[in-house]
Amino acid sequence: MAFAWLPGALGDIAHGAATTILLIAVTTLAGTLLSILGAAGRRNGPVLLKRAIACYVEVMRNTPFLVQLFFIFFGLPSLGIRLDPILAAMLAMTLNMAAYTIEIVGAGLDAVPGGQTEAALALGLRPRQVFIKIVLPQALKIIYPALTSQIVIMMLESAVVSQIAVRELTYEADMLQARTFRSFETYFVVTLVYLALSMALRRLLVSGGRRALGAGVS
Amino acid sequence: MIEFTFWDIVRNLLLAARWTVLLSLAAFIGGGIVGMIVLFFRIAKNKWSRRVASGYIALFQGTPLLMQLFLMFFGLPMLGLRIEPWTAAALGLTFFASAYLAEIWRSGVAALPLGQWDAGASLGLHYLQELRLIILPQAFSITRAPTVGFLVQLIKSTALTSIIGFEELVRTSNAINNATFEPFKVYGLVALIFFVMCFPLTQYARRLEKQAAAR
Numbered sequence: 001m002a003f004a005w006l007p008g009a010l011g012d013i014a015h016g017a018a019t020t021i022l023l024i025a026v027t028t029l030a031g032t033l034l035s036i037l038g039a040a041g042r043r044n045g046p047v048l049l050k051r052a053i054a055c056y057v058e059v060m061r062n063t064p065f066l067v068q069l070f071f072i073f074f075g076l077p078s079l080g081i082r083l084d085p086i087l088a089a090m091l092a093m094t095l096n097m098a099a100y101t102i103e104i105v106g107a108g109l110d111a112v113p114g115g116q117t118e119a120a121l122a123l124g125l126r127p128r129q130v131f132i133k134i135v136l137p138q139a140l141k142i143i144y145p146a147l148t149s150q151i152v153i154m155m156l157e158s159a160v161v162s163q164i165a166v167r168e169l170t171y172e173a174d175m176l177q178a179r180t181f182r183s184f185e186t187y188f189v190v191t192l193v194y195l196a197l198s199m200a201l202r203r204l205l206v207s208g209g210r211r212a213l214g215a216g217v218s
Numbered sequence: 219m220i221e222f223t224f225w226d227i228v229r230n231l232l233l234a235a236r237w238t239v240l241l242s243l244a245a246f247i248g249g250g251i252v253g254m255i256v257l258f259f260r261i262a263k264n265k266w267s268r269r270v271a272s273g274y275i276a277l278f279q280g281t282p283l284l285m286q287l288f289l290m291f292f293g294l295p296m297l298g299l300r301i302e303p304w305t306a307a308a309l310g311l312t313f314f315a316s317a318y319l320a321e322i323w324r325s326g327v328a329a330l331p332l333g334q335w336d337a338g339a340s341l342g343l344h345y346l347q348e349l350r351l352i353i354l355p356q357a358f359s360i361t362r363a364p365t366v367g368f369l370v371q372l373i374k375s376t377a378l379t380s381i382i383g384f385e386e387l388v389r390t391s392n393a394i395n396n397a398t399f400e401p402f403k404v405y406g407l408v409a410l411i412f413f414v415m416c417f418p419l420t421q422y423a424r425r426l427e428k429q430a431a432a433r
Contacts, residue, residue: 062416063413064374067377068409074395075401075405077401078402079402156282159283187289188293191286194282
């Protein structure tokens, strides 16, 4: 074990970690938004939309993320859609995460008692207001712990996007070990960085959730 | 350029899929065995043994599988072991699976009423007998759905072993894609093959879940 290369590599590692954080931040926002739309569409949309969403969820949940990523990055250009590696990565991560969180958000929507909707309608709120102001906040509060876990899992999965040359943490590790010939040490250090990131992310989400959604979020 | 017909592509992918299946089975069985050992530590009476086991689980659940595979692949040779991609892949996935399976089964043990332990003790069973005859059978039976669900996750995770050079479905598909330049078709087929492997298991897990909820 030799770590003499480490001080010179800190900049690269920090840069990679920043890209990983950017990826997961975009994915969290876009994925959550998409899954709210998806879960709402699956409950109240027309039959065809419901079926399409159900299909989408099954396909994404039963195929590996790596294959989805390759399909989007290498496959879509033959349909004339050419994406930057980082955009392809964000798209793949968002689509993958949404497939899991649609089910999670859906479970939350189901868990809000029907009386809440009836009461809000009786007060004269329009259906859209009822969903956004009454049902959704309660649903999000219920499913917040599950959502948190899914975001952390997605952050760990993002290591895979190094394979399409997105310059995130794993990609920087690949470059470093090719330069230093210290493969094990390099991946060891980067693994520790991932561990710290995942613990920090979980803590951040829990404390942020407690502030935004109120007590009772663990 | 070599001419690949559609059937050549399908045949080669299916041949490679055998390795995906084999690796999934090896990792599931190996992970089950190691997971049992971790579970014993995780539910032991000794506080330190429980802490070590939770640390082990947190470590594997808090780092990317890809990093775990890299550490296996580059770390074992440092201990003087010659290592093939297959060994690194199987070992890496085994440890990965053991952490998740131990945690799933622990939740099953935790879900049992404490009276089960008391009843076992009052029948004069010692600790290991109690585990084997009373606690574990029930813990396994209530966690059957998440265990099958994890198997699906494990099958999908085998895709990552292509990155450390194990010749399974995804690695073969990369090679075919480099020869045919038809990524849409090739990766579409790969996704389809994974879907055919995983979807029945997903449905099975769902059915088990419904049965458990009905009980």
